[in-house]
Amino acid sequence: MVFMDARYEAFAMADPVFYDAMHSTSTAGESFAIAARPLPEGWRRYEQDDWFVFQPERTHAREQGWKIHASAALDVGEKVLEAVWDYCTAKGIGFKFLRSRAALSARVSKYAPRGYAGKLVTIYPASDQECEAILTELGAILDGTPNPYILSDLRWGEGPLFVRYGAFTNRYVVNDKGDVVPAIAAPDGTMVPDRRDPVFYTPPWVELPDFLQPAMAARQAVTVTDLPYAIDRVIHFSNGGGIYVATDNRTGERVVLKEGRPHAGLDSDGNDAVRRVEHEHAVLTRLAGIPGVPRVHDLFGVGEHKFLAMEFVEGDVLSKALVMKYPLIDAKATPEDYAAFTAWATDVHAKVAATIHAIHERGLVYGDLHLFNVIVTEDGVVRLLDFEVATEIDSGVRAGLGNQGFAPPYGTTGVEADEYSLACLRLALFLPMTNLLWLHRAKARHFAAIAAECFPVDRAFLDAGADVISPDTYETPPVLDPDDWPGLRDSLAKAILATATPERDDRLFPGDPEQFAIGGLGLANGAAGVLYALHATGAGRHEQYEEWLRSRALNPPGGTRPGLYDGLHGTAHVLEVLGHRQPALDVLAICLGEDWESLGPDLATGLSGVALNLLDAAERTGEPGLRDAGLRAADLVAAHALADDGTATLSGGTNPYAGLMRGRSGQALALLAAFDATGDAGFLDAAARALRGDLRCAAVRDNGSMEIDEGWRTMPYLDVGGAGLGIALNAYLARAHDDEFAAAIPRIELASSSRMYILPGLFSGRAGIAHWLALRDRNDPRVRRHIADLAWHALPYGGGLSFPGTALLRLSSDLATGTAGVLLAAGSALHEEPVGLPLLPVPTIPAPPGAVHQR
Numbered sequence: 084m085v086f087m088d089a090r091y092e093a094f095a096m097a098d099p100v101f102y103d104a105m106h107s108t109s110t111a112g113e114s115f116a117i118a119a120r121p122l123p124e125g126w127r128r129y130e131q132d133d134w135f136v137f138q139p140e141r142t143h144a145r146e147q148g149w150k151i152h153a154s155a156a157l158d159v160g161e162k163v164l165e166a167v168w169d170y171c172t173a174k175g176i177g178f179k180f181l182r183s184r185a186a187l188s189a190r191v192s193k194y195a196p197r198g199y200a201g202k203l204v205t206i207y208p209a210s211d212q213e214c215e216a217i218l219t220e221l222g223a224i225l226d227g228t229p230n231p232y233i234l235s236d237l238r239w240g241e242g243p244l245f246v247r248y249g250a251f252t253n254r255y256v257v258n259d260k261g262d263v264v265p266a267i268a269a270p271d272g273t274m275v276p277d278r279r280d281p282v283f284y285t286p287p288w289v290e291l292p293d294f295l296q297p298a299m300a301a302r303q304a305v306t307v308t309d310l311p312y313a314i315d316r317v318i319h320f321s322n323g324g325g326i327y328v329a330t331d332n333r334t335g336e337r338v339v340l341k342e343g344r345p346h347a348g349l350d351s352d353g354n355d356a357v358r359r360v361e362h363e364h365a366v367l368t369r370l371a372g373i374p375g376v377p378r379v380h381d382l383f384g385v386g387e388h389k390f391l392a393m394e395f396v397e398g399d400v401l402s403k404a405l406v407m408k409y410p411l412i413d414a415k416a417t418p419e420d421y422a423a424f425t426a427w428a429t430d431v432h433a434k435v436a437a438t439i440h441a442i443h444e445r446g447l448v449y450g451d452l453h454l455f456n457v458i459v460t461e462d463g464v465v466r467l468l469d470f471e472v473a474t475e476i477d478s479g480v481r482a483g484l485g486n487q488g489f490a491p492p493y494g495t496t497g498v499e500a501d502e503y504s505l506a507c508l509r510l511a512l513f514l515p516m517t518n519l520l521w522l523h524r525a526k527a528r529h530f531a532a533i534a535a536e537c538f539p540v541d542r543a544f545l546d547a548g549a550d551v552i553s554p555d556t557y558e559t560p561p562v563l564d565p566d567d568w569p570g571l572r573d574s575l576a577k578a579i580l581a582t583a584t585p586e587r588d589d590r591l592f593p594g595d596p597e598q599f600a601i602g603g604l605g606l607a608n609g610a611a612g613v614l615y616a617l618h619a620t621g622a623g624r625h626e627q628y629e630e631w632l633r634s635r636a637l638n639p640p641g642g643t644r645p646g647l648y649d650g651l652h653g654t655a656h657v658l659e660v661l662g663h664r665q666p667a668l669d670v671l672a673i674c675l676g677e678d679w680e681s682l683g684p685d686l687a688t689g690l691s692g693v694a695l696n697l698l699d700a701a702e703r704t705g706e707p708g709l710r711d712a713g714l715r716a717a718d719l720v721a722a723h724a725l726a727d728d729g730t731a732t733l734s735g736g737t738n739p740y741a742g743l744m745r746g747r748s749g750q751a752l753a754l755l756a757a758f759d760a761t762g763d764a765g766f767l768d769a770a771a772r773a774l775r776g777d778l779r780c781a782a783v784r785d786n787g788s789m790e791i792d793e794g795w796r797t798m799p800y801l802d803v804g805g806a807g808l809g810i811a812l813n814a815y816l817a818r819a820h821d822d823e824f825a826a827a828i829p830r831i832e833l834a835s836s837s838r839m840y841i842l843p844g845l846f847s848g849r850a851g852i853a854h855w856l857a858l859r860d861r862n863d864p865r866v867r868r869h870i871a872d873l874a875w876h877a878l879p880y881g882g883g884l885s886f887p888g889t890a891l892l893r894l895s896s897d898l899a900t901g902t903a904g905v906l907l908a909a910g911s912a913l914h915e916e917p918v919g920l921p922l923l924p925v926p927t928i929p930a931p932p933g934a935v936h937q938r
Contacts, residue, residue, distance in 0.1 A: 091890035092194035094596040101593035102893045105133055105186040114183050117164045123172050133186050136179040144177055144207050144251045147267045149214045152236055152245045153204035156229035156346040160187050160203060167204050170221045177207045191231055193348040195322045197281035201231040207251050215294040218244055231347035234281035237298040248289050250277045253641050257683050263644050305386045323348020323356030337395040338380055345387045359471035360389045366470045370445055375438030375466055398460035411839035415786040425540045428512040434465040439501050447473050448497055452504035453486035487892055488517035509548030513538050518891035523878045527552035529560040533875055561877040561884050565867040568913040574883040575906040576622035581881020582896045591631050594897025595888050602643045604636055606653035606921055612898030615657045619918040620910035633666045645674050647692025656696050656921055684723035686749025690716045694753040695922045698760050717757035720750050721769035727776050733794045734780045741780035741791045743807025747773035751811045770815060777808050789830035799834040801851030809855055836865055843876035843886045845904025857912035866912045873905055
């Protein structure tokens with residue numbers, strides 16, 4: 084189902100409709116007052132993402148070294164900034180700080196990414212000696228200021244200053260997984276990743292200076308070895324602290340330890356994790372004896388952290404239990420399977436409701452019901468988790484934290500808040516997409532109708548939920564009619580164009596938060612992909628938006644990626660397709676001027692995409708230099724494929740990804756393009772080897788379907804799943820027969836025949852499934868059904884229909900996750916001239932056995 088991801092929670096905080104960054108003009112909020120203070124003569128000020136940067140004009144910052152961070156509790160942020168400003172401007176030391184209180188609030192919230200959480204200020208010493216002086220002098224000024232601990236750094240004394248070794252300037256390198264990440268230089272000049280993990284780390288060649296030895300000793304002095312509990316494993320980390328399974332050394336009993344970090348993990352009421360852990364201890368004590376409420380064991384401190392020890396319940400969180408039983412993701416599920424699931428789901432709801440009503444009888448509101456806060460045991464016992472936001476029934480207080488898919492409207496408090504969440508649970512057990520209800524409450528009645536169509540559940544059970552969620556709203560459910568392609572296309576295009584923001588420099592269309600990391604130009608998440616989808620499906624050309632893309636591509640901001648789907652190669656391709664040849668060639672020249680040969684081998688960000696684009700550009704323009712560079716890229720991809728040791732059987736984690744965008748399937752497509760361009764059978768051999776590598780990572784499920792295996796789940800989708808593998812296998816089989824490849828196709832098609840896909844998007848959702856099947860057969864009835872069922876996710880926007888992005892928290896217009904991808908997928912089946920993903924072949928006729936070449 085939809086797994087919780089702190090990145091999406093953080094970007095959802097910025098805007099109620101779209102994912103956005105806290106530094107955007109529309110979301111940043113009022114800047115810290117000190118940002119407007121006049122600078123001393125000889126200083127310059129500029130903006131960089133979340134930051135205001137202040138630099139003496141006559142100094143040159145080091146490229147890397149020991150740098151200082153300052154953190155601050157939310158209510159003392161201005162005080163810390165004033166002290167830093169006064170000190171650094173007097174000493175001529177460059178620094179930067181977050182733009183606003185809202186940005187600081189996001190950095191100390193529960194769902195802030197732990198690698199940089201808490202950082203308010205960065206100071207750039209010119210030398211190690213200056214670093215020591217700053218820590219000593221500024222540290223004395225700020226000593227005792229309340230602050231959250233910065234997990235990636237060493238703390239200086241007891242104050243808000245922290246230090247770590249890292250990059251001062253923006254330099255990048257491709258890491259082992261093929262991602263472009265910030266970099267520092269090793270002594271031999273080699274660029275290596277600048278690690279920003281939530282744990283202190285120094286590169287192997289860097290020695291800890293003497294003045295930091297006491298800080299290291301203080302860090303190492305805090306241990307858990309003297310606790311009466313032995314930590315066995317980690318369940319979860321958030322910015323507020325960890326949740327662990329532990330053993331009570333005194334009794335041997337297994338328990339859960341919940342950690343609270345001071346001044347960190349703030350909720351919307353400003354409560355930090357320590358306060359919530361203390362509150363949860365009091366709540367559990369008060370609720371003792373209620374079936375479904377875990378027993379409390381202990382509350383204790385370690386350093387500044389608080390820990391709550393409570394009963395460990397063996398079982399699965401409801402989100403996982405639901406996935407394991409859910410028949411809509413099994414194309415071969417029987418009526419008996421649906422009946423058994425329905426009985427289980429209604430029983431779970433009844434038990435959860437009984438527990439919550441018992442809590443009400445003790446005078447409390449639970450306040451945080453969702454699929455991740457319920458445990459279900461094998462024998463059907465239900466337990467609630469996470470009581471840290473429980474409130475008094477008559478307090479009139481709304482919970483300071485909440486899952487969007489279950490959170491009641493603002494102003495709903497007391498028993499009514501829990502009843503709202505129980506109403507959402509009625510729908511989520513059968514259609515776990517209730518995140519959308521925050522965006523459009525009326526969708527509840529559509530969900531009830533869908534669930535009633537698919538499951539043998541009493542319609543009154545579902546309507547009881549919809550009546551609470553959307554009591555006075557009735558509307559005609561959205562329709563995506565495959566028999567009305569012009570109407571469908573125009574509805575999607577209208578919604579896309581209504582989201583355009585040409586006045587912004589960072590993005591033209593809202594999409595996945597990734598656009599703020601890689602830039603707003605590219606195919607996957609940027610303007611290029613949206614404009615491509617509109618043009619390819621006949622939805623029109625838009626001169627103003629093409630100019631937005633052209634002007635920014637010719638002057639790309641620092642950190643812009645070079646790849647096909649994440650950056651400038653894809654942008655160049657779209658400019659060429661739209662008829663802007665010289666700008667396209669100019670952007671290609673920028674790409675070729677970079678160290679592109681060091682990229683990873685994948686299609687989305689690396690050499691496979693580079694090869695596809697350069698070979699296509701060479702064919703379009705007749706430029707021999709582009710062909711030579713494209714074949715060089717293909718040679719490098721072939722070398723990667725041939726170097727594969729054949730040991731990986733899982734995708735992701737510590738293994739290379741499988742699939743189209745990140746894996747060897749995408750590499751195979753680049754190698755097949757090189758084979759087409761040269762006739763060199765060595766490229767065909769390398770493509771086959773790459774595909775066998777991805778097939779090793781494919782699992783055959785109990786129903787006979789094939790999906791990519793990630794160890795903890797299997798994936799049917801286009802980007803890192805079975806559908807993407809199928810596209811590459813199809814392309815190979817159009818050129819040569821292979822028994823193993825041909826046998827995999829119907830298994831992948833079976834995985835593409837389920838009724839439910841949790842996301843609608845092209846890369847990781849139903850749209851991509853429809854696109855893959857359309858490439859096989861545009862008249863396949865499954866394609867039309869998938870297009871029609873995309874209405875399950877559709878929401879009204881701008882007079883048309885829009886779609887939510889990853890995590891279903893906000894709308895997206897981009898190609899990878901949003902409405903443009905839905906438009907392209909529908910067009911691949913319904914448009915007069917079939918369309919496909921940029922630069923990906925659309926083979927339709929398999930080669931007969933024995934043709935061309937076989938390994």
